[in-house]
Amino acid sequence: MTDPLESSLRQAVVAQSDVMLGALAEWVSIASVSADPARKTDVTRSARWLCATLRTFGFPMVEEWSTDGLPAVYACWPADDPAADTLLVYSHHDVHAVKEEEWCETSPFTPALRDGRLFGRGASDAKGQVISHLWALRAHLSDGRTAPPVTLKLLIEGEEEIGSVHLADLLADHREALAADLVMVSDTMLWSLDDAAVCTTVRGSVNAHLEIRGAHRDVHSGAVSGAAPNPLTELCRILGQLHDDEGRITLPGFYDSVRESPPDEQAEQDPLPAVDHDAWLSDTGTFAVVGEEDRSIQERIWFRPSAEVSSMVGGDPEEPARGVIPAAASADLLLRLVPDQSADEVAEQLGRWLEGHGGKSFQYDLEVSSTKSDPYTTPADLPALAVLRRSMADAFGGPPRRMGNGGAAPAAQLSRAMEAPVLFFGTGLLDDRWHGPDEKVEAQALIRGAHTLAAFYRGLS
Structure with a gap:
């Protein structure tokens, strides 16, 4: 039997589809290319767009954090229960450089929604992943609640695509504001829309x-x-x-x-x-699969x-x-x-x-480069990992397996700085063409991602 609570969460997520995809398209239209000095103003515009959106959603504390490079965004929404755990979500709002002449579906910063897919640079990596958290929060608040079930903090940096060159400074300078019991990195991929898998390790x-x-x-x-x-x-x-x-x-x-x-x-x-x-x-x-031949x-x-x-x-x-x-x-x-x-x-x-x-x-x-990073694996016995697995099972209709992520993320750095374990959850897919032409995100990936996250927030409480 379907859990009425989970059914209502999914209905609340689906009801917001047009609004949330519209917001994502608006954000994607801002060319926040961190590697291009000529786009520095656009990266700042992207940060300020996110600040304004977070305030509209109801976050009582939203700040633009400057660095010696490009700005990050911080937000905090305390839970009603002062004893509730604190979740810090990390992602980024800067995007990779583009070669516009290689794009066929649309211009990189003129997002287009076709057949349930939103095309545009950053639609999947990683503005769509940030939007999925806001989407989940809106679904949670749809039945009259006034705050998230856990204290929710966001750190959305503006230099991930150039190696997170000032992330260490942000973590040191704002250690007290960022203090959390658990960190979630949302800059990873799903296995597929049909077979759920929880990412537990990044290189x-x-x-x-x-x-x-x-x-x-x-x-x-x-x-x-x-x-x-x-x-x-x-x-x-x-x-x-x-x-x-x-x-x-x-x-x-x-x-x-x-x-x-x-x-x-x-x-x-x-x-x-x-x-x-x-x-x-x-x-x-x-054209081919290469590497160690005795490995899958x-x-x-x-x-x-x-x-x-x-x-x-x-x-x-x-x-x-x-x-x-x-x-x-x-x-x-x-x-x-x-x-x-x-x-x-x-x-x-x-x-x-x-x-x-x-x-x-x-x-x-x-x-x-000084921006090297260590690999990280989520502790297998972490209770929050079990909560995430159950939440993903609710959203995807079956128990998730375990997967890794081929890319890197500053998970080890975040874990050391916060003295907290790290979970991973993202909404990207292999064919989303991160860093390549015609990057896109699947609307269903965002819907299932938001459903997972809404259930996860409640599960943590």
């Missing part, structure tokens, strides 16, 4: 920039070709040794802390439907580390060829880490690897 990350220099200046190739060192060739040689023939990463000691999936955790993975190879290629737009796609993305080259620069890629050997070439590297790896240790391993592979004819400069 960490280490970003690095490698520059190789072979000369003080570009040199005419006709004068020195065959005798002068070529940093582009050396860059290709170095990066070609980042993986062995079996797809494993060659950093010294890299796998020493990488453990196999624990038996109980792996058992919960097995009931998930096997990944359809062709569907996965279609959803991701890739889920294992490779959730429980195994990875190392990617995200960009390479050298010579004159967008200019007429000048017939020179470039003085320098560079690449950006992104390593994803899994429990029990440490971002600091992996950064050191990367440096040792370069020392062992570099040649004598070049100068090497490796710069590791």
Whole structure:
């Protein structure tokens, strides 16, 4: 028999669909691209739009928090019961850069709703995820309640897409305001709309920039070709040794802390439907599945580390060829880490690897970003995790399994700063095209997400 309480929650969520999707579309139209200095004003506009919306929803305390970079938004709505737990929700309102010429469904910041999908940059990552929390709160208040069942705090930062460069400062400067019993990170994905799964682990990350220099200046190739060192060739040689023939990463000691999936955790993975190879290629737009051949796609993305080259620069890629050997070439590297790896240790391993592979004819400069993050796994015995599982079962119509998230999130940083455990819940899907053209969010994902969250708030109380 359907629980009347859960049925009423779903009805309240569905009743707000047009209003909430309209609000999301309005927010998506603000081009809050944090990586583009020319969009700094738009990021501020995005923060202020959210502040105004939160006040409209009834939050009694809403503040725009400035940083040395881009602004974050903080909000707090105390529960009626002073003894109630405090939940801090973390997400972000900045969005990734766009290549407008690659978008087909709509212009990136002209959102379009078609067939239950809202297209636009940030619709899924992560403005839609923030809206799902507001949607859930409105559903909870629809029957005359005047406050959330737990003290609800929001921290929505404006620099996540550029590495959360000032998040540590925010956490330190506002520690008392952010104090919470539990943290929820809403910047993750669902398994699917048909098979529910609760995310319990996210990978960490280490970003690095490698520059190789072979000369003080570009040199005419006709004068020195065959005798002068070529940093582009050396860059290709170095990066070609980042993986062995079996797809494993060659950093010294890299796998020493990488453990196999624990038996109980792996058992919960097995009931998930096997990944359809062709569907996965279609959803991701890739040509093949690569990596460790003895691992499933889920294992490779959730429980195994990875190392990617995200960009390479050298010579004159967008200019007429000048017939020179470039003085320098560079690449950006992104390593994803899994429990029990440490971002600091992996950064050191990367440096040792370069020392062992570099040649004598070049100068090497490796710069590791300060915004590296550790992986994080929600404690399996956390009572709030059981509440989330029950809430998701109510919204999705079946018991959820456990999944991971291939991307990184500042969960470990938040947990340490707040001295509180972290849960994950997001409304993204694999084919939402985060960071790519024609990003979209499924209205049903938001509806089920809001239903889950409304039930979760009540369950916590």
